[in-house]
Amino acid sequence: MVAEHGSVAETVRVEGARILATLIRTVGDVQIAEDAVQEASLAALGAWPVTGVPPEPRAWLTVTARRKAIDLLRRESVRPGKEQDGLQMIELARSDLPPDQVVHDDLLRLIFTCCHPTLSPPTRIALALRTLCGLSPAQIAGVLLTTEAATTKRLTRARQKIAAAHIPYRVPAEDELAGRLPAVCGVVHSLYTAGHAPVDGGAAYDVDVCAEAVRLAELLHDLLPDQTMPAAVLALLLLTEARRPSRLDEQGGVVTLDRQDRGRWDASAIERGIELLNCSLHRSQGQADAYQLQAAIAAEHARAAGYEDTDWTEIVRLYDLLVSVAPSDAAGLGRVVAVSEADGPAAGLALLADLAPSPRWHAVRAELLARQGRYAEAAGALTDALDGPATQPERRHREGRRAVFLRLTEP
Amino acid sequence: MPQYLALTYTADVNWWAPEQADELAEYRRFGVEHADRIRASAVLHPTSTATVVRVEGARGGEVVTTDGPYAETKEALTGYYLIEAADLDEAIAVAAELPAAWGGAVEVRPVIAAK
Numbered sequence: 001m002v003a004e005h006g007s008v009a010e011t012v013r014v015e016g017a018r019i020l021a022t023l024i025r026t027v028g029d030v031q032i033a034e035d036a037v038q039e040a041s042l043a044a045l046g047a048w049p050v051t052g053v054p055p056e057p058r059a060w061l062t063v064t065a066r067r068k069a070i071d072l073l074r075r076e077s078v079r080p081g082k083e084q085d086g087l088q089m090i091e092l093a094r095s096d097l098p099p100d101q102v103v104h105d106d107l108l109r110l111i112f113t114c115c116h117p118t119l120s121p122p123t124r125i126a127l128a129l130r131t132l133c134g135l136s137p138a139q140i141a142g143v144l145l146t147t148e149a150a151t152t153k154r155l156t157r158a159r160q161k162i163a164a165a166h167i168p169y170r171v172p173a174e175d176e177l178a179g180r181l182p183a184v185c186g187v188v189h190s191l192y193t194a195g196h197a198p199v200d201g202g203a204a205y206d207v208d209v210c211a212e213a214v215r216l217a218e219l220l221h222d223l224l225p226d227q228t229m230p231a232a233v234l235a236l237l238l239l240t241e242a243r244r245p246s247r248l249d250e251q252g253g254v255v256t257l258d259r260q261d262r263g264r265w266d267a268s269a270i271e272r273g274i275e276l277l278n279c280s281l282h283r284s285q286g287q288a289d290a291y292q293l294q295a296a297i298a299a300e301h302a303r304a305a306g307y308e309d310t311d312w313t314e315i316v317r318l319y320d321l322l323v324s325v326a327p328s329d330a331a332g333l334g335r336v337v338a339v340s341e342a343d344g345p346a347a348g349l350a351l352l353a354d355l356a357p358s359p360r361w362h363a364v365r366a367e368l369l370a371r372q373g374r375y376a377e378a379a380g381a382l383t384d385a386l387d388g389p390a391t392q393p394e395r396r397h398r399e400g401r402r403a404v405f406l407r408l409t410e411p
Numbered sequence: 412m413p414q415y416l417a418l419t420y421t422a423d424v425n426w427w428a429p430e431q432a433d434e435l436a437e438y439r440r441f442g443v444e445h446a447d448r449i450r451a452s453a454v455l456h457p458t459s460t461a462t463v464v465r466v467e468g469a470r471g472g473e474v475v476t477t478d479g480p481y482a483e484t485k486e487a488l489t490g491y492y493l494i495e496a497a498d499l500d501e502a503i504a505v506a507a508e509l510p511a512a513w514g515g516a517v518e519v520r521p522v523i524a525a526k
Contacts, residue, residue, distance in 0.1 A: 116499075118499060118503070164521045164523075165415075165499045165502075165519075165521040166413045166496075166497075166498040166499050166502075166521065167498065167499045167500075168497075168498040168499065168500050170498075170500075
């Protein structure tokens with residue numbers, strides 16, 4: 001009954017993350033709240049496969065976690081200097097569920113605490129995966145490409161810093177929100193990127209990181225529906241995710257955009273992504289941020305019926321804006337590809353000269369050289385590309401392209 | 412109320428030199444403006460006046476002193492403020508008013524509360 005156990009585990013994980021936020025506020029300590037939810041989750045995983053999932057799993061987990069928290073707090077209070085807070089104990093002894101609005105506010109508090117700018121970016125991602133997605137340190141280690149021990153240490157230090165430095169458990173005021181949202185959106189976006197292009201290639205972990213990132217983006221947009229940045233991040237993730245099924249063939253090989261079966265793209269995700277993007281752009285009144293621009297580029301591709309119908313002039317215009325708003329290697333290379341589609345490979349090669357070489361840079365250069373019939377140079381560029389880190393499918397794709405170009409050099 | 416030590420790291424200057432007068436005045440202004448939060452503060456003589464003290468083995472062992480600061484860095488520890496703030500956000504807001512924040516860096520460290 002693996003599937004059934006899987007769904008119990010999934011229910012426990014998702015509900016556990018939901019109740020954690022409120023418990024952290026009540027007990028005022030991330031570690032104790034996490035331990036209490038963890039113990040309640042283990043109790044559920046032990047009992048539910050036998051007794052069946054209770055009619056109200058959330059209530060069951062909430063009451064059990066509160067009880068575990070009381071035990072943990074009592075144990076803590078044996079230590080000198082720890083005073084038990086009466087109000088806290090009364091709230092923990094309740095058997096009713098907190099109202100939705102309270103859970104809503106607590107989740108926002110948790111998000112802004114996990115993504116506090118005084119925590120390092122990888123720590124923010126680790127904390128978000130632990131507390132908001134309920135993943136284990138081993139699973140998080142897989143996402144962050146590190147060891148379980150290092151992840152556990154990182155999480156412990158983060159909880160200690162939150163407690164010792166009094167990182168507030170609070171939603172930033174309206175006038176602070178704009179300054180605090182980029183860190184939160186950055187966590188969601190980096191998480192998606194980590195799932196989308198794991199550097200070491202194969203499926204190193206058993207979690208669908210992209211799905212977790214989309215879930216977080218949905219949550220953030222749901223909690224802050226009037227903010228343009230979370231809407232743009234969700235739009236970007238949906239538009240990218242919509243194309244995921246067609247990016248690899250049945251053998252796990254890379255399928256480039258020009259050869260993708262657009263019929264396999266998720267039309268409803270694209271429609272929703274474009275709608276979210278339009279709303280977000282409308283509200284930000286023309287001042288597009290990096291997420292809106294990336295989503296707009298993804299939307300342009302999604303709109304084209306076929307590769308040859310792509311509006312490259314518009315995509316170049318969007319990339320021009322993107323590299324001026326948020327310059328990055330990835331944006332620079334995307335712009336090179338768009339320019340060479342719009343104005344030919346020579347224009348693209350000229351732009352490449354200004355960017356820092358990387359495996360992807362060499363791979364892009366190879367394709368542009370090949371389009372000029374310079375196959376020997378193209379094969380050489382792919383050899384350079386294969387010299388650096390890449391995912392397994394990427395590596396095989398580049399080896400395949402190099403073999404094609406080498407054959408074309410033969411008389 | 413939580414306490415934080417705000418350590419100022421700046422160029423290793425002599426605060427009494429005439430060319431430091433303007434900056435020193437800025438620190439004084441900070442001190443007046445945030446007087447209700449500041450529990451203690453000090454500016455330090457330059458690191459050239461520092462002495463590192465170590466005792467060989469255990470307590471009572473030979474006292475070994477070396478000339479100069481514990482760690483040679485481009486920016487030196489030049490002063491501190493013990494401040495009170497409700498949380499880290501508030502402490503950062505205060506620390507960001509210290510001239511060292513733009514002339515160097517301010518390290519904000521939570522102080523362990525007395526039991």
